[in-house]
Amino acid sequence: MVDRTGGSLDSADDDGALIARCVGGDRDAFSALVVRYQDRIWNAVYQRLGDAHATMDVAQEAFVNAYRALPTYRSEGSFYGWLFTIAMNEVRDHRRKQGRALDKQSLDAPRGDKLEGRHVVAAPDDVSAREDEEHAEHEVRAALAELEDDDARVLVLKDIEGLPYAEIAKLLAWPVGQVKSKVHRARIRLRRKLEVRERARAHR
């Protein structure tokens, strides 16, 4: 049966117990892991792909692959870090497969797509402000999509998930110093991409 008791859902110990149950063939335990991490994974993938359809594919693939690979999971690292890596590899493969052109197309497609999942933040009343905001969001996501894989990963963890450097270092198994310099470089690169997009728009 699925454990719906709530309680210490965030503890890594609990992850470990659930993982052990999954490996033992308990699919309900895996469902519990999915429930725990689906929103984070969805958000991370969505912000990188900017497309709900692709996100559905990629996020599902990530969980399915995680399920398959669970027997090889070693509990030294954090489970989320492992899952995140699988998901980001999945994003990378997806993009490789689709080709940059297609990604760009989907990101530049007209909005009005109702399938972006549930927005956690309520939309402001002012319509034009909302439009501006949507445009800004779109630009940021599009620029993020143009970033190299490592850069995008680290920014997702730092600015979108809001994790401290130490946590990111643990998740990615990098030294903290590397996280620090990566975050900065990635931000500067993203900034340049945004500037390029802004200029391109001004010329249009």
Added chain:
Amino acid sequence: MSLRCDEVIAELSAWLDGELEAAYAREISAHLDGCAPCRAERLALEGAVASLKSLERRAAPAGFAARVLERVGAARSSSEPEAADEGPAPDPCLLLLEDGDLSAHVDHELDTPGVAAVEGHLEGCAKCRGEWEDAESVSLALKKLPHVAAPADFGVLLRARIDALAAKPAAAAAGPRIDDIPQVRIARAPAPAPERRTPWWTGFEKLGGVAAAAMLLVTIGVGAGLTTPDDEPRPWVASSPLTDGRWYPPPEPPREPPDNSRGAARAVVATLPMLTLECGDRNAAYQTVVAFCPGSDPARADQPDRTEIELSASPVTLRRLVDAARAGQVPFRLADDAEAEHLAPPIEFRAVRKNSIVEAGQLVRQDGYAIVLEEGGAQVKIPRRDLARLEPPDTTARRIRIILRERR
């Protein structure tokens, strides 16, 4: 375990910057107390840092900053993203960039001396100030992206796939490394194959058994015209009342004997989301119907706008489905009402008496002495001694056809 000199030297810079973990920093302090060569190294390094800092201060006369800022701004907007190669001289700006301290400052990840050092530098260095502002603005822009949660059906669809996966233990056997995990992808439908082919759903009945009452697999045999060439949009998905235009990966393409000539033609193209049956308790969340679209069905080429799906389910689920369809609670109708009635018989037990008389009905009660069946409001009590056998309801999965949409 004491530290070696080379280890201490390697960490000296970080130690001076207060970037080390407290315990480790104490170890280094202890080593320095007892090691003259390392102390000398420390002094030299401190001297270098101090001279760099003093260099910065000299390089930042008042009034100069604004002018530089403008020029840097102009230069930045026309230059390449990568930081230009500043030459071999130790450039404090470059060091700051390499270390990522500017972003660390944005993120409040620096300790007090670190903050002081960065702020001191920023005061006098327009270039770094611009860079710091850039980092902050980008960080802010990313933080402003609304968080998007997984759609409500995500877990359900995933569960269906995991169940399907578990039904094929071979697939999950050997543990691949993360990067080696075979990819299951949405297969785009190739052009409809005119040849007769094995029904694509072959093999799914077994699955239905494994997934048991928990979930219901819907298989779709769709009209021709549902398959479009690779580069065309698939308008039918968006227009179907049951779909929202989403494309879902298939739970697992049906495993069938390889058929090199026509194998691709059976590729699962998409899954349609949700005929969620609002029946049963909360756990009935898994009673969601996952529909697969196999591509076009040449046999129905004359009815391109008719989307008929065939679903396979236990009689219990079918019963609910039929009732829901008749009550208009679901956005589809039954293809054949009579057939539906036949396929989804009432769930009843059959008690065969020793004299061969058969009683049928809902099982109300059973104990060591008798069983009680109820049929049409009337209860029949059959003593155990009269009972030859009790047959449970037929729960084998069966198929029913329903019509998703039909354009006239």
